[in-house]
Amino acid sequence: MDKLHEECGVFGIFDMTRDDVAQTAYYGLVSLQHRGQESCGIAVNKDRDIYHYKDLGLVNDVFNNKILDSLQGNMAVGHVRYGTTGGKGRENAQPLVLRYLKGNLAIVHNGNLRNTDELKTEYERTGAIYQTTSDTEIVAYTIARQRAQSKSIEEAIERSMSILKGAYSLIVMSPQKLIAAKDPWGFRPLCMGKLNDGYVFASESCAFDAIGAEYIRELEPGEIVIADKNGIREIKAACGREKEKLCIFEYIYFSRPDSKIGGQLVYESRKLAGRILAKEHPVEADIVFGVPDSGVASGMGYSVESGIPYEDGFVKSRYIGRTFIKPNQIDREIGVRMKLNPLKTNIEGKRVVMVDDSIVRGTTCAIIVKLLRKAGAKEVHVRISSPPFLWPCYFGTDIPSRDALIANKLSLEEIRKFIDADSLGYLSIENLNAIVPNSDRTFCNACFTGDYAI
């Protein structure tokens, strides 16, 4: 599928009253699985020693009761990964666990640094040897170096924030503390919650719902939150250092619709995007539907605003994972058909509006339109709940280089012809921020505008 991927999801838990936190981390990671499907891992802290298990594969496949029972401790960090920088091999799976001057450290990271090469060369000159090709090791190395000159691990993280440039939502586990930190631009989400006597951190609040934790709030850009035996405290020295650049595409596609980001439910943003689309690109049609899963809420919003009835257009197979699809047209078609089967009874003889979240290369969209026509659609009107992708992303997603993006090569009319739609309309860049109403947040939209914060 010509779909985008988030690079990672992170989870952390601190609870001095329990030693089975790995179980909770496991459930948290299962609910963050959409953020990365290539590898996963959990590290626990037991009496200052760190034990961990990680491997390639989905959370459900990598972990079983025996492994989880062997991971006893009262704090844990967990990670799901989709690799865009560094290789996809086992060596890049996280948590990254290291032993240094002050003991053990485990780190999980979501995002991409922009000054990896620079830092890597600088550290190599002073003798650094790397075990991985991921920029998380650069983050860990920076924190470890700063720790040698700091009174505490949190001070080392605070110092590192002046050195690391880019997107990083981190959870660090030291011998006595669990520390969550977000870069001063706040590209990727990271929130905190309360679970019984302990504290939890996660990329998305859907992980809290799964484990029965209470959502407290999103971390501020540049904020560090420390959980230890004395409770919880914050360091806000780097807050406000940069203008916030929360990824707007988290609302459109990456995050789960039942997650709250910056206090706003993602589902509501998607529905709003659909309503705006209906106003910007109205059309006469018989039914409207969203492409599962991320297009569904926007399809409903389009229906509410336009008055066109919402009907399911596809049945999605829930049991297809990341199928390897050979890069030729026939196999691609089979790949799409295996995931999405048109509901002929709803489509035949109808003028349909199909709402999807984005078009990357256009190949999948063209196949979906073809499937609808084969199912008997009289007209197919495509509506996209984001503006056209014109630029790559350097902040933790795999939006590809400019020459792979169809909107960069073809005009709107040429794209319409390429996907064989009767009409095509994108959400306008002017109305993009309106999908997060009543918010004082400011957003990154660089993949649509080329306006990069770093």
Ligand code: SF4
């Ligand atoms: S470039 Fe696009 S995908 Fe990347 S962080 Fe910015 S808005 Fe998100």
